[in-house]
Amino acid sequence: MTKPNLSVKDLHVSIEEKEILKGLNIEVNGGEIHAVMGPNGTGKSTLASALMGHPSFEIEKGEAYLDNNNLFDMEVDERAQAGLFLAMQYPSEISGVTNSDFIRSAMNAQREEGDEVSLMKFIRQMDEKMDMLEIDQSFQHRYLNEGFSGGEKKRNEILQLMMLQPRMAILDEIDSGLDIDALKVVAKGVNSLRSEDFGCLIITHYQRLLNYITPDYVHVMMQGRIVKSGGPELAQKLEEHGYDWIKEEIGIEDETVGKE
Amino acid sequence: MTAEVTFPINKQQLESFSNDRHEPKWFTDFRLSSLEQAVNLEMPKPDKTNISKWNFTSFGINANTAAGTSFDSLSDSVKTLVGEEKDVQNLLAQKNGQTIYQAVNEDLTSKGVIFTDIATALNDHEELVKKFYMQDAVSANEHRLTALHAALVNGGTFIYVPKDVEIEAPLQAVYAHEGDFGLFNHVLIVAEANSKLTYVENYISEGSGSEAVANLVAEVYLDEGAKVSFGAVDNLAETVTTYTNRRGQVNGRDAQLYWSLGQMNDGNTVSENTTYLMGEGSYGDAKTVSIGRGQQSQNFTTNIVHYGKNSDGQILKHGVMKDRATSIFNGVTKIINGATKANGEQTERVLMLSDKARGDANPILLIDEDDVTAGHAASVGNIDPLQMFYLMSRGMNRTEAERLIIHGFLAPVVDALAIETVKNQVFHVIERKVY
Numbered sequence: 038m039t040k041p042n043l044s045v046k047d048l049h050v051s052i053e054e055k056e057i058l059k060g061l062n063i064e065v066n067g068g069e070i071h072a073v074m075g076p077n078g079t080g081k082s083t084l085a086s087a088l089m090g091h092p093s094f095e096i097e098k099g100e101a102y103l104d105n106n107n108l109f110d111m112e113v114d115e116r117a118q119a120g121l122f123l124a125m126q127y128p129s130e131i132s133g134v135t136n137s138d139f140i141r142s143a144m145n146a147q148r149e150e151g152d153e154v155s156l157m158k159f160i161r162q163m164d165e166k167m168d169m170l171e172i173d174q175s176f177q178h179r180y181l182n183e184g185f186s187g188g189e190k191k192r193n194e195i196l197q198l199m200m201l202q203p204r205m206a207i208l209d210e211i212d213s214g215l216d217i218d219a220l221k222v223v224a225k226g227v228n229s230l231r232s233e234d235f236g237c238l239i240i241t242h243y244q245r246l247l248n249y250i251t252p253d254y255v256h257v258m259m260q261g262r263i264v265k266s267g268g269p270e271l272a273q274k275l276e277e278h279g280y281d282w283i284k285e286e287i288g289i290e291d292e293t294v295g296k297e
Numbered sequence: 298m299t300a301e302v303t304f305p306i307n308k309q310q311l312e313s314f315s316n317d318r319h320e321p322k323w324f325t326d327f328r329l330s331s332l333e334q335a336v337n338l339e340m341p342k343p344d345k346t347n348i349s350k351w352n353f354t355s356f357g358i359n360a361n362t363a364a365g366t367s368f369d370s371l372s373d374s375v376k377t378l379v380g381e382e383k384d385v386q387n388l389l390a391q392k393n394g395q396t397i398y399q400a401v402n403e404d405l406t407s408k409g410v411i412f413t414d415i416a417t418a419l420n421d422h423e424e425l426v427k428k429f430y431m432q433d434a435v436s437a438n439e440h441r442l443t444a445l446h447a448a449l450v451n452g453g454t455f456i457y458v459p460k461d462v463e464i465e466a467p468l469q470a471v472y473a474h475e476g477d478f479g480l481f482n483h484v485l486i487v488a489e490a491n492s493k494l495t496y497v498e499n500y501i502s503e504g505s506g507s508e509a510v511a512n513l514v515a516e517v518y519l520d521e522g523a524k525v526s527f528g529a530v531d532n533l534a535e536t537v538t539t540y541t542n543r544r545g546q547v548n549g550r551d552a553q554l555y556w557s558l559g560q561m562n563d564g565n566t567v568s569e570n571t572t573y574l575m576g577e578g579s580y581g582d583a584k585t586v587s588i589g590r591g592q593q594s595q596n597f598t599t600n601i602v603h604y605g606k607n608s609d610g611q612i613l614k615h616g617v618m619k620d621r622a623t624s625i626f627n628g629v630t631k632i633i634n635g636a637t638k639a640n641g642e643q644t645e646r647v648l649m650l651s652d653k654a655r656g657d658a659n660p661i662l663l664i665d666e667d668d669v670t671a672g673h674a675a676s677v678g679n680i681d682p683l684q685m686f687y688l689m690s691r692g693m694n695r696t697e698a699e700r701l702i703i704h705g706f707l708a709p710v711v712d713a714l715a716i717e718t719v720k721n722q723v724f725h726v727i728e729r730k731v732y
């Protein structure tokens with residue numbers, strides 16, 4: 038199989054008639070990890086949600102391809118089937134559906150009928166990945182995200198990532214709310230997926246995650262587009278100096294969407 | 298003034314029907330007087346559902362069923378519900394009111410347990426039946442449908458559990474309905490002091506549908522310390538208009554009655570379930586799961602009436618509405634003056650799968666005593682699009698995602714159903730009905 042490729046060109050996205058992404062370009066290949074950083078309200082989650090197909094967002098212009106698949110022509114589940122995964126900043130809670138039933142249904146959804154993952158194999162994989170992420174076994178039988186703490190939800194997103202093994206993952210603030218030990222655990226999980234067959238776009242506010250998952254590229258978002266890109270050293274510089282120097286460099290005062 | 302009504306059977310015909318069945322005189326008389334009453338009594342008025350145009354009075358009176366005896370002669374749909382012959386312990390199967398198969402564990406018989414059809418019971422256990430039949434829990438003169446029921450009863454079961462006898466394995470009854478037959482099924486359960494029993498009933502339709510009526514009554518009487526779990530899966534066809542009235546008279550101190558009702562009919566249905574908590578410290582628990590689909594209209598009313606001090610009543614109703622179905626969920630907790638320290642709680646939740654479906658949840662607390670605790674919760678809502686997005690983002694298609702959400706929505710009731718077989722059956726009916 039060829040290396041995965043996510044290619045986003047001139048993307049404009051709006052919500053409730055308000056344009057949030059204003060011409061965003063990014064390309065992520067298998068084997069690469071990209072970090073997207075930027076102040077609050079600059080459109081990072083919007084990018085992630087729009088690519089996955091969140092029902093509230095309107096694609097106004099531009100295109101997004103995963104390999105040869107035009108994402109915007111596809112239903113949400115088709116995008117997932119094509120190999121896209123989104124670890125959400127605020128995952129939903131679903132009462133009455135156990136975590137393991139959910140993950141198993143998700144795994145089977147990616148397979149042909151009659152080729153469902155065997156219960157033994159599923160249990161073995163769950164045990165293994167949950168151990169790695171230091172998630173208590175009891176979470177298998179808890180209802181999906183219901184009553185999970187912020188950090189537990191994040192780990193559960195990574196558990197799904199590891200079980201589903203997508204070609205291209207977007208992780209939206211997977212580090213927020215995590216204590217330092219949990220951060221290491223989550224990073225270990227993500228690093229274990231690193232390969233030529235896996236591309237990853239990590240949205241984060243903090244350098245500290247990038248200490249454990251070294252990105253190949255770092256992008257800064259402001260006003261609904263990427264305003265600066267560089268290597269891992271860019272994240273270091275943001276950590277030390279904040280965003281003001283970038284704003285000065287490109288001559289804007291307010292970085293959030295809609296303020297020009 | 299109600300318009301003159303006619304029924305498919307007149308007094309003479311009813312009398313000879315009763316005589317053919319060799320029924321005791323008091324029973325025949327009761328039928329005849331009830332038929333007379335049925336003419337003049339009003340129809341019931343279920344809250345918020347107009348049933349004035351529903352057909353409850355026009356139906357066939359010939360069962361057209363031969364009494365069967367062997368397990369093999371049971372239809373596949375009955376067999377699916379009861380499992381394999383070697384596993385069957387206590388089973389009564391009827392078709393259009395006629396018993397077609399019966400099995401009772403000898404051990405139970407030797408302990409004095411009675412599990413037989415109502416026609417046999419009227420002959421073999423006349424005094425017991427007479428003592429309870431339509432006495433306290435349900436009366437013939439409540440309205441036209443109870444009167445009609447008393448007049449025309451043509452099927453059903455009598456169960457009697459003597460003092461201190463505890464039955465572990467469920468007693469199962471399957472009531473199959475076919476054709477235009479008007480089914481008037483009566484279930485009478487008497488649980489003496491400190492006895493224990495689980496009863497599960499299934500109503501199913503067989504053959505291709507013609508317009509028909511099911512008028513079903515169940516009465517359960519519990520003496521001191523008795524514990525009864527009553528499970529039901531109603532699964533009658535679209536063409537059957539159903540009136541179901543299941544009532545429990547929890548008379549004894551500390552007696553406990555658990556209802557697990559899967560209300561899955563496809564036709565128009567009025568389903569009433571009432572528990573009278575008479576005994577001090579008595580407990581009533583009503584759990585119902587319902588699905589509406591097609592064009593059907595349904596009314597589900599659950600009442601728990603507290604007379605006993607320290608009595609505790611719990612109502613939990615979840616329903617899913619799709620297509621153009623309409624359903625009303627009424628929960629009524631009534632606490633009578635003097636029922637001190639009573640506790641009544643109820644929850645009704647409705648999930649709408651279609652914007653053409655209608656669902657209404659009405660929690661009602663009628664409290665005439667200060668020293669009580671009570672609470673209620675109700676909601677009617679659509680599937681959350683963000684939940685759908687989340688599930689679909691993991692690769693599940695829309696149908697599969699909905700399926701998980703619906704099962705999840707019903708899980709708090711289904712998982713809590715007191716009877717394992719009912720739980721499984723309900724699960725399968727949900728699978729079939731929702732997709």
Ligand SMILES: Nc1ncnc2c1ncn2[C@@H]1O[C@H](COP(=O)(O)OP(=O)(O)OP(=O)(O)O)[C@@H](O)[C@H]1O
Pocket residue numbers: 052053057075076077078079080081082083084093293294
């Ligand atoms: N459902 C919504 N309705 C209205 N406005 C929205 C909605 N979702 C996002 N927005 C707006 O879009 C803009 C970008 O939001 P987005 O969540 O993409 O920012 P972000 O960069 O992810 O911020 P953060 O770092 O705080 O997570 C914000 O101004 C936000 O208020």
Ligand SMILES: [Mg+2]
Pocket residue numbers: 081082083126209210
């Ligand atoms: Mg965000």
